[in-house]
Structure formats: C-alpha cells, structure tokens
Amino acid sequence: MKKMNSGALKLELLCKGIRIDESVQPEREGRALTKIRAGLGSGLEMILPDDLYCNIPVVESFARRSPFTLVKRNGSLLICRDEKELCPVRLAQKPKWYDYKTSTGRPMPEVGSMQGTTLAFYPTEVCGFWRMEPRVNCRFCATGINVSDAALPTVDEVMEVCRAARDEGTTFCHFNAGFYAGRELDLIKPFVEAVKRKTRLLVGVQAPPQKDLSKYDELIDAGTDHFSFCYEFHNPKVFQDICPGKDTHLGQKAFFDAMEYTTSKMGKGRNSGEIIAGIEPLEDTLSAIDYITAVGAFPTICVFRPVQGTDMDKYPSPTYEDMVLVYRHMYEACRDNSIPTGIAPNIKTSLVVLPYEGRYFRRGFGVSDAVYSVKLGIMRAAFRTYYRSRLILG
Numbered sequence: 001m002k003k004m005n006s007g008a009l010k011l012e013l014l015c016k017g018i019r020i021d022e023s024v025q026p027e028r029e030g031r032a033l034t035k036i037r038a039g040l041g042s043g044l045e046m047i048l049p050d051d052l053y054c055n056i057p058v059v060e061s062f063a064r065r066s067p068f069t070l071v072k073r074n075g076s077l078l079i080c081r082d083e084k085e086l087c088p089v090r091l092a093q094k095p096k097w098y099d100y101k102t103s104t105g106r107p108m109p110e111v112g113s114m115q116g117t118t119l120a121f122y123p124t125e126v127c128g129f130w131r132m133e134p135r136v137n138c139r140f141c142a143t144g145i146n147v148s149d150a151a152l153p154t155v156d157e158v159m160e161v162c163r164a165a166r167d168e169g170t171t172f173c174h175f176n177a178g179f180y181a182g183r184e185l186d187l188i189k190p191f192v193e194a195v196k197r198k199t200r201l202l203v204g205v206q207a208p209p210q211k212d213l214s215k216y217d218e219l220i221d222a223g224t225d226h227f228s229f230c231y232e233f234h235n236p237k238v239f240q241d242i243c244p245g246k247d248t249h250l251g252q253k254a255f256f257d258a259m260e261y262t263t264s265k266m267g268k269g270r271n272s273g274e275i276i277a278g279i280e281p282l283e284d285t286l287s288a289i290d291y292i293t294a295v296g297a298f299p300t301i302c303v304f305r306p307v308q309g310t311d312m313d314k315y316p317s318p319t320y321e322d323m324v325l326v327y328r329h330m331y332e333a334c335r336d337n338s339i340p341t342g343i344a345p346n347i348k349t350s351l352v353v354l355p356y357e358g359r360y361f362r363r364g365f366g367v368s369d370a371v372y373s374v375k376l377g378i379m380r381a382a383f384r385t386y387y388r389s390r391l392i393l394g
C-alpha cells in the first residue's frame with residue numbers, strides 16, 4: 001500500500017477544513033477550538049500521522065463542504081475522505097496547566113495558550129490599527145473580534161505559565177504584539193528578559209518592524225532567539241489594499257529593513273518573513289519566498305483562512321493544487337539557500353506548514369536534497385545537545 005503523505009494531508013486539511021461527525025465531541029476530548037487573537041487561527045488542533053500538528057478549519061463555511069470528516073469508530077478517531085477511512089488521528093490534548101490558576105487567581109489559559117507545541121502570549125492591548133478612526137486593521141485579521149476585556153497579564157503571571165508549560169515539555173514561547181506606534185519592543189522586552197532569566201525557554205517575538213533598528217539589539221541582548229516579520233504580501237498593491245494600517249504607518253520597506261538587519265546580526269535561519277498564500281497572485285508569493293530565503297531568513301507561510309467575522313470572511317479558501325506549488329517552492333528555496341529549518345527541539349506549529357515540513361512536497365530525492373538533509377540532521381543533533389545542557393545547567 002502507498003504510504004500516506006502526512007504533509008500533503010495537513011495542507012489539504014488547511015485548505016478544505018473538516019466536518020465533525022456527531023460521534024466526536026472535540027471540546028470534551030481535546031483542546032477547545034482556538035480563538036487566536038491575531039491572524040488566521042480558528043480551528044481544531046489535531047495530530048496527524050508523523051506527529052504533525054494541524055489547526056483544521058471547522059467553523060468557516062468552506063469547511064462544511066469539505067470531503068473530510070472526523071469520526072469515531074470503536075473508540076478510535078479517524079479521518080474519512082468521501083466517507084472512506086483514511087487514517088487514524090489524535091486530538092491535541094489540553095495540557096495539565098490549562099486547569100491551573102496563577103498565584104493571583106487567574107486561570108492560566110487566560111494568560112497564554114498552546115498552538116501546536118508552542119506557548120503563545122499576546123500580552124499587550126488590542127492592536128492600534130483596530131482603534132484608529134476609521135479602523136485600518138489588516139482585513140483578514142480577527143484580533144479586534146477575539147480580544148477580551150481581561151486585564152493584561154503581568155510578567156509574573158507569564159512566568160508562572162512558562163514554568164508550568166516547560167514542566168510539561170514546552171521548549172519555545174512566542175510573544176506577539178500589534179501596532180503601538182514604535183513602542184512594541186519596549187512593551188515586550190521585560191517579558192523576554194524574565195523568560196530568559198527564569199526559564200531558559202527559547203523565545204520568539206513577532207511585532208511590527210521598528211524604524212529604530214537599535215531596538216533589535218536590545219531585544220537580542222535580552223535573549224530573543226527568533227523574530228518574525230509579518231509582511232503578509234509581496235505585491236505592493238495587495239499589501240496596500242489588505243493591510244492599510246501597515247501600508248500607511250509602516251510601509252513594506254520597514255519590514256524588509258528589519259528582517260535584513262536582524263538576520264545580519266543573528267545569522268541564517270534565525271528569523272522569518274511571514275506571508276499569507278492564497279490572496280495575491282501565485283507568482284508574487286513565490287517571489288516573497290525567493291526574497292526571504294535570499295536574505296537568509298525562512299518563510300512562514302499561512303494558508304489564507306477566511307475567518308468568521310473578519311472583513312474577508314466571504315473570500316474563498318485557496319486551492320490545494322496552488323498551495324502545493326507554494327510549499328514545494330518553499331522547500332526548494334530553503335534547500336538551495338541552505339537555510340537551517342526545524343533545528344530547535346519540539347517546535348510543531350499547527351497553523352502553518354513549517355519549512356521543515358516542506359520535504360513532503362519535494363520532487364524526488366537528488367544529491368542536493370541528500371546534502372541538505374544531512375546538514376540539517378547534524379545541526380539538529382548539535383543544537384539539541386546544547387539546548388539540553390542549558391536546561392540542566394539552568
């Protein structure tokens with residue numbers, strides 16, 4: 001029998017979603033449906049064969065027409081395609097700390113949440129683009145809908161959640177900030193400093209680009225391991241139309257300058273350019289991948305999801321066939337530019353097909369694939385030894 005291509009399945013599920021049979025009660029058996037404050041997440045966190053995490057759309061209207069169904073038979077969860085059994089799957093489980101409270105009495109899931117195996121925080125107020133009159137938010141974004149009125153988490157509360165998550169195997173936490181007119185990294189810095197001092201988790205920061213590039217030096221000195229730059233679209237006209245706030249108050253070039261600066265300081269494969277595939281013409285997405293990998297960063301590519309309640313919720317989800325071309329190009333561009341991917345331990349993101357998952361889309365396995373694969377294997381082993389020794393010494 002032909003082996004299942006789990007990466008291709010993940011991508012197809014991201015594009016088409018899944019229907020849930022009444023034999024399955026996901027809210028009882030796994031994590032609740034995610035309501036992620038920014039971006040494109042809204043789905044059911046599942047673990048596919050090969051241990052691939054996937055946040056699968058279920059509530060958007062296109063998911064109701066999906067050929068995939070999640071069913072339970074003889075106590076096992078299965079994905080069916082056109083009613084035929086395809087493969088067994090698992091729901092991502094709630095970590096134990098989701099039932100804990102911080103010492104201030106706050107439920108820990110109000111402070112942070114798991115996305116795949118990474119711990120995500122959005123410790124700042126709703127993005128400024130949603131507050132402007134008229135609002136100039138990115139049109140695919142759900143932050144202004146998902147934001148709660150709860151008080152912002154303190155550094156101490158975030159530390160308690162980091163420790164609890166680390167004790168259950170989490171290795172990486174991620175801080176996400178909206179637009180606050182140049183104050184973004186100042187707001188995030190105390191969190192990064194505390195995480196590095198007290199837990200030694202790996203830390204990622206996603207924030208609008210700073211015009212004062214020395215702010216990145218401060219965050220690097222504080223211990224930031226990774227920056228991601230969400231410039232979303234390579235085509236300037238699409239960027240302008242879909243991201244009016246980013247276009248007016250930042251400009252595409254600010255993203256490029258910041259990504260090039262941090263990559264020159266931190267080295268290849270440490271930072272990422274985040275883009276959305278499925279809205280701008282395919283050739284622009286491929287150009288984005290070429291640009292990002294040429295500067296030494298890695299592409300993080302979200303499949304466009306028309307999240308309910310956003311300005312773009314009537315847009316179609318992209319076709320699987322187009323997305324295969326995108327992720328194949330991602331793999332080949334990372335390989336040809338020798339971009340290290342998938343090096344840090346236990347980082348399995350559910351909302352995107354990760355660069356190291358691009359291998360599922362390669363054509364054949366030639367010499368360049370073999371060389372790249374060996375190189376990544378050596379880097380992975382070396383980094384894992386280093387990371388474990390830091391945890392033991394810490």
Ligand code: SF4
Binds near residue numbers: 039128137178
């Ligand atoms: S910058 Fe855009 S995508 Fe990010 S939170 Fe603000 S409106 Fe949403």
